[in-house]
Amino acid sequence: MYLLGIDLGSSSVKVAMVNAATQECVVVTQQPKTEMKIDVPQEGWAEQNPEDWWSNFKMALKALLIESKVKPDQIIGIGISYQMHGLVIVDEDQKVLRPSIIWCDSRASEIGEKAFEQIGSTKCLTHYLNSPGNFTASKLKWVKENEPSTYKLISKMMLPGDYLAMKMSGQIQTTISGLSEGILWDFKQGNLALELLEEYDISEKLIPDIVPTFSKQAVLSKEAADELGLKEGTPIGYRAGDQPNNAFSLGIIHPNEVAATGGTSGVVYGIVDQAKNDKKSRVNGFAHVNHTNEHPRIGTLLCINGAGSLYAWIKKHFANVDSSYKDMEIEASKIPIGSEGLCILPFGNGSERMLENHYKGAQVNNLQFSVHSQAHFFRAALEGIAFSFVYGLELLKNMGIDPITIRVGNDNLFQSDIFSNTLATLSGVEIAMIETTGAIGAAKAAGFGIGIYTSIEEAVGKQDIIKKYSPTDQKVQYETAYQNWRQLLEKQYKI
Secondary structure (H helix, E strand, O other), X not given: OEEEEEEXXXXXXXXXXXXXXXXXXXXXXXXXXXXXXXXXXXXXXXXXXHHHHHHHHHHHHHHHHHHHOOOHHHEEEEEEEXXXXXXXXXXXOOOEOOOEEOOOOOOOHHHHHHHHHHHOHHHHHHHOOOOOOOOHHHHHHHHHHHOHHHHOOOOEEEOXXXXXXXXXXXXXXXXXXXXXXXXXXXXXOOEEOHHHHHHHOOOHHHOOEEOOOEEEEEEOOXXXXXXXXXXXXXXXXXXXXXXXXXXXXXXXXXXXXXXXXXXXOEEEEEEEOOOOOOOOOOOEEEXXXXXXXXXXXXXXXXXXXXXXXXXXXXXXXXXXXXXXXXXXXXXXXXXXXXXXXXEEEOOOOOOEHHHOOEOOOOEEEOOOOOOOOHHHHHHXXXXXXXXXXXXXXXXXXHOOOOOOEEEEEOOHHHHOHHHHHHHHHHHOOEEEEEOOOHHHHHHHHHHHHOOOOOOHHHHHOOOOEEEEEOOOOOHHHHHHHHHHHHHHHHHHHOO
């Protein structure tokens, strides 16, 4: 028997087939092979057509079934992971009314800031654990204000993963975890964020039915089964946003456990067992996949916009045309810790929440023509990004998250020894690299949802650590470089 996992990102849709008995991944496929289109009708906007998600899912699934040779009646459950904070709206016939306003769209920021002031920062942070900001609820309010004729036709609003489940089952549902990422859940009251809905003049009738994150949420309809080449009645057993799902995939389910990712942006995601907030709203709090009102599990999320985006920019503009990231690492390793004074602040990818939404652009400091080379820029960039992670971890420690280990996937920045050793040494925390993906995690989670596994721990399963980074004995050198970087940061950003 097999479990099917789907990971709907903004760049591609990945699909994984997992053997339910052994928990081993059989095949992973993705579509498109490059990147899905993101439309930008105006500066600061970002939209995608949900039908493109469905089309790419169908193509990836077709390739998966061919390559795995798994028959439809051998698939016993489906799990869904998806890009967070997006808005999908449909009419009473389940027809999509406009393109999805996705996570990186900033058009609703002012709406969220106004609501933050009207409702009050203390109320928002203690009840929702976030400012309404630019999240899904504020995006829906934007549609109400700017596209009233479309808004009048809305039967239900959804998150991207809810849309995929609707296409497969005909049922429109969501989860508490999903509602929390849209700032539509009140942790104090244990129900919908009714005061925010009232502030936005949005009817709670637009909110889908709530189902448990792990459960037999719905089943594959005959129409969808015929379209996908799967078996009618196959249960959907799980759905969650990509960051909570990534944490689950890495085995992060208990308080004080932490996961991290280092892609275009960087994320540190730690679990607490009570609704905590940062008074300056520098981090976000969302219901984790195993959260309940009786046993809270809050995912505290720290996002660093200027992470891999900096290193990709350095590669494009500083590296030799035929250089790979591995080549850059080799050159950077020849440079001593601290990059001989060259210091880079990596915050050039929009306003940084952990810096109280300051945005002054990335900065290169103390450049000396007689000292610094191409390789110095490679190392200073990796160090600057790692320093930003360390700075963010200090915020999480102030909220009571003090991990022994940080779990990461085998991808992006964590494949760099320079980056990982810098972070491990300065934080004093071991970094454990796990070979997994969001799609694999979603498949295994579905196994718990449909009852194949008896506990969430069993669903996580045995995870092989393929590499570890432990704090090195060069703490003094790293600490000197970090303090120089931090002093520069606080001076430039006045924080």
